[in-house]
Amino acid sequence: MAVTRLALSNFRNISAADLQLAPSVNLFCGANGSGKTSLLEAVHMLGTGRSFRSRQGQTVIQYDAESLAVFGRLAGGVALGVEKRRDGQGRIRVNQSPAESSSQLAACLPLQVINSESFAALDGGPGVRRQLLDWTVFHVEHSFAGHWKAYQGALKQRNALLRRGKIDSNLLAPWDQQLVKSGEKVDSLRRLVFARLYERFKERLKDLPESVFGALDIHYRGGWKKEVGLAEALQSALEADLTQGFTRVGPHRADIRFVIHGQPAHAVLSRGQQKMAVCALRTAMAAVVETQQSPVFLVDDLPSELDEDNQALFARWVSDCASQVLVTGIEHQMTAQPWLKLPQPWCQPKMFHVEHGRVAEVPK
Numbered sequence: 001m002a003v004t005r006l007a008l009s010n011f012r013n014i015s016a017a018d019l020q021l022a023p024s025v026n027l028f029c030g031a032n033g034s035g036k037t038s039l040l041e042a043v044h045m046l047g048t049g050r051s052f053r054s055r056q057g058q059t060v061i062q063y064d065a066e067s068l069a070v071f072g073r074l075a076g077g078v079a080l081g082v083e084k085r086r087d088g089q090g091r092i093r094v095n096q097s098p099a100e101s102s103s104q105l106a107a108c109l110p111l112q113v114i115n116s117e118s119f120a121a122l123d124g125g126p127g128v129r130r131q132l133l134d135w136t137v138f139h140v141e142h143s144f145a146g147h148w149k150a151y152q153g154a155l156k157q158r159n160a161l162l163r164r165g166k167i168d169s170n171l172l173a174p175w176d177q178q179l180v181k182s183g184e185k186v187d188s189l190r191r192l193v194f195a196r197l198y199e200r201f202k203e204r205l206k207d208l209p210e211s212v213f214g215a216l217d218i219h220y221r222g223g224w225k226k227e228v229g230l231a232e233a234l235q236s237a238l239e240a241d242l243t244q245g246f247t248r249v250g251p252h253r254a255d256i257r258f259v260i261h262g263q264p265a266h267a268v269l270s271r272g273q274q275k276m277a278v279c280a281l282r283t284a285m286a287a288v289v290e291t292q293q294s295p296v297f298l299v300d301d302l303p304s305e306l307d308e309d310n311q312a313l314f315a316r317w318v319s320d321c322a323s324q325v326l327v328t329g330i331e332h333q334m335t336a337q338p339w340l341k342l343p344q345p346w347c348q349p350k351m352f353h354v355e356h357g358r359v360a361e362v363p364k
Ligand SMILES: Nc1ncnc2c1ncn2[C@@H]1O[C@H](COP(=O)(O)OP(=O)(O)OP(=O)(O)O)[C@@H](O)[C@H]1O
Pocket: 011, 012, 013, 014, 030, 031, 032, 033, 034, 035, 036, 037, 038, 039, 059, 060, 061, 062, 063, 064, 328
């Protein structure tokens, strides 16, 4: 669902901005440090309740201000609002009513981010990749969030018991039952969605050089040996779990691995090739959830690492699966280039100039 209006105050170096966005492509250009990424960050806060650059919301609040606010109106009319105060308090609102959790924001505004941290999908830990898969599952299988929450709750209790050291293993039984019940469900939903994601990912790889990307593959690992059920896996791991004080098997250890000729993809691919693999993955994720709701893409500095052909290919992938894209760049003409050969409305970007925290639409 596209963002039609974005208003923010006291967000990093942007004291105030109120923008009418285009439903397709929006370009934000200006010098280093002018505030371009902060605008993407503000949209990210609107869709997740947090920044993608800093875990501490307070660092985003303008230095001399007590609070920040971001407001967004979506194409369907839904209004989202996030407020953060320096004392750590804050408010999230959906259609003027307080939201129970930030996942309500995520359900209204699915987002995909491409920035310098996106490489972590290939070279980061399994947690990053698990989150990517779970983002996709969350948006297409609405029962997933409940099963995952129940699983994490039981895992926390089980680990608390394991940390105590010598315990009667019968104490674990109720938590094991809950783990198995919700864990098997989490795994089966992940497998189901992974199969769709795999297909979409492979489709995109066909647009890239066969000699390199023909061998790129992704494998799903459920977090325990696939030959046995979770109950049996927990039982087999019990002794080691008791010694180590935590649960070593289960869907919380799931991963998706990128391999090429049997090697981790990041060890083989060039930096630009890695970025294209990430772009293929992210647009494949968007294509899977598109049947429910097309995501908005936040793209920070597309040209870094990518040549012109790859930028144009990425733009085409985005136009096939996204509702809207917000892109930052230094210079207008170069930033607009990848979008200009696409069909309407993607070939008519709306341009904004950003300078010292002030944002102005560039007349056509
Ligand atoms: N809490 C804050 N209050 C005020 N200004 C801040 C705060 N945090 C960061 N800044 C400043 O805000 C500016 C915006 O940075 P931003 O990352 O948005 O710039 P950018 O235009 O994306 O730059 P680049 O092209 O270098 O990526 C920077 O000059 C930064 O020093």
